[in-house]
Amino acid sequence: MNPQRVHGKANHATRAIHGITFLNSLATGVLWNGLGFITAREFHYSALETCLLFVATGAVYALAAFLCGRVLRRFEGRVSPRKMLYLLFVVQTMVAPLAAIESSSVGIIIVAIVVSITGACLWPIVESYVAAGRSAQDTRRAIGLWCLVWMPSVALALVFMAPLQRDDGWLTPRMALFAIAPVSLLSIVCLRFLPTRPAHHFVAAEAAPAVYVAQLQCVRILLPASYVLVGALSPLMPYLLGRLALDATSETPLAAVWLSARVVVVALMASLPFWHGRWSTLLLGSALLIVGFTLVVTLPTLATCIIGLIAFGLGHGMIYYAALYYALRVGSAQVDAGGIHEALIGLGYVIGPAAALTGSLLGGGGWTVAVMCGLMAIASIPAMRPWWKLRRASAKFELQGTIDGGIVETKTTSQ
Numbered sequence: 001m002n003p004q005r006v007h008g009k010a011n012h013a014t015r016a017i018h019g020i021t022f023l024n025s026l027a028t029g030v031l032w033n034g035l036g037f038i039t040a041r042e043f044h045y046s047a048l049e050t051c052l053l054f055v056a057t058g059a060v061y062a063l064a065a066f067l068c069g070r071v072l073r074r075f076e077g078r079v080s081p082r083k084m085l086y087l088l089f090v091v092q093t094m095v096a097p098l099a100a101i102e103s104s105s106v107g108i109i110i111v112a113i114v115v116s117i118t119g120a121c122l123w124p125i126v127e128s129y130v131a132a133g134r135s136a137q138d139t140r141r142a143i144g145l146w147c148l149v150w151m152p153s154v155a156l157a158l159v160f161m162a163p164l165q166r167d168d169g170w171l172t173p174r175m176a177l178f179a180i181a182p183v184s185l186l187s188i189v190c191l192r193f194l195p196t197r198p199a200h201h202f203v204a205a206e207a208a209p210a211v212y213v214a215q216l217q218c219v220r221i222l223l224p225a226s227y228v229l230v231g232a233l234s235p236l237m238p239y240l241l242g243r244l245a246l247d248a249t250s251e252t253p254l255a256a257v258w259l260s261a262r263v264v265v266v267a268l269m270a271s272l273p274f275w276h277g278r279w280s281t282l283l284l285g286s287a288l289l290i291v292g293f294t295l296v297v298t299l300p301t302l303a304t305c306i307i308g309l310i311a312f313g314l315g316h317g318m319i320y321y322a323a324l325y326y327a328l329r330v331g332s333a334q335v336d337a338g339g340i341h342e343a344l345i346g347l348g349y350v351i352g353p354a355a356a357l358t359g360s361l362l363g364g365g366g367w368t369v370a371v372m373c374g375l376m377a378i379a380s381i382p383a384m385r386p387w388w389k390l391r392r393a394s395a396k397f398e399l400q401g402t403i404d405g406g407i408v409e410t411k412t413t414s415q
Helices: 003-041 047-074 081-100 106-131 136-166 180-193 210-242 248-255 257-271 279-298 302-330 335-362 366-414
Strands: none
Touching: 003 047, 003 106, 003 136, 003 180, 003 210, 003 248, 047 106, 047 210, 047 335, 081 106, 081 180, 106 136, 106 335, 136 248, 136 257, 136 302, 210 248, 210 279, 210 302, 210 335, 210 366, 248 257, 248 302, 257 302, 279 302, 279 366, 335 366
């Protein structure tokens, strides 16, 4: 086969997967970061009601992501990954118009739950297309570029929602969910340039270093922990920003600050490999997350809110990119590896709103921070275990080497 033709097809496939990623990240941004603004402004949900809706969507997301790989394997002979994407986009196209039902918020709830399920199945498949068939170095670059496609798109979704917050005429907040229909139709067009299945994973001569395996175990705790904070912050954002008495059209772009900060740190991590295998990266990311969350929730000023959102975004970007890199690097870029990654995110989206709900019932503000810090402290115990085990193994190895060296030296001297 002509190498130029193969290369051209690969480029078309890359552009197609990036197009699908950009379009559906707009939907993700609306669902996970903009839904609270829809329920709060148009349907006057309380913070407690919004948190309950986020708990429900997070639960179905986690379950669907966990089962995605198994479903694909079961129907592997009849349904290819590309065909599965087609079916998911058709479902989204059909269900999104329910958001236009004006009598109640039932349509919004149905759309949110169904799109949570389709999104949970969509992203593991997309991630397998992104990383499969690449060497370790190319995997890092591909993941970095992919993140620089979807992360700005999520932030743009909140910016595009700004005019809808005026609730003027037919331009109401719910129309952001209705827009998932044309987004899905455009995604179907992109499928035309995608291969039927992801390429086989590149079999490298080098195995993943032991520290990568240990850090994968660590970030599989830190990733859902970070999304616990995201899951708690997302439903609360409309109510936290409401205390600043801003213009309605300014709130969603302000909420996008942490999403934009996340893009910056991911761009750096994608181009600079010095952070690979460093535990300090995960520690700094965790600290920034907690500090940023605390500032946003407890200090009701515009300046502290912006600083907190920036810190939060930087911390989350560090944890997210490290988690995805290690998952695909160690997990061989299969759909199951991405499925576990997305299931862990869904787990955070369940616990986070539930914790925010608990904090709000206790009194909000400082109580919410206290509940979240308690959960983070609990999560830190299993998160530190891989580091501790690796350190002990390393110390034992060094000690054994010293003893063996001493024995050899003694024998040599006696001779």
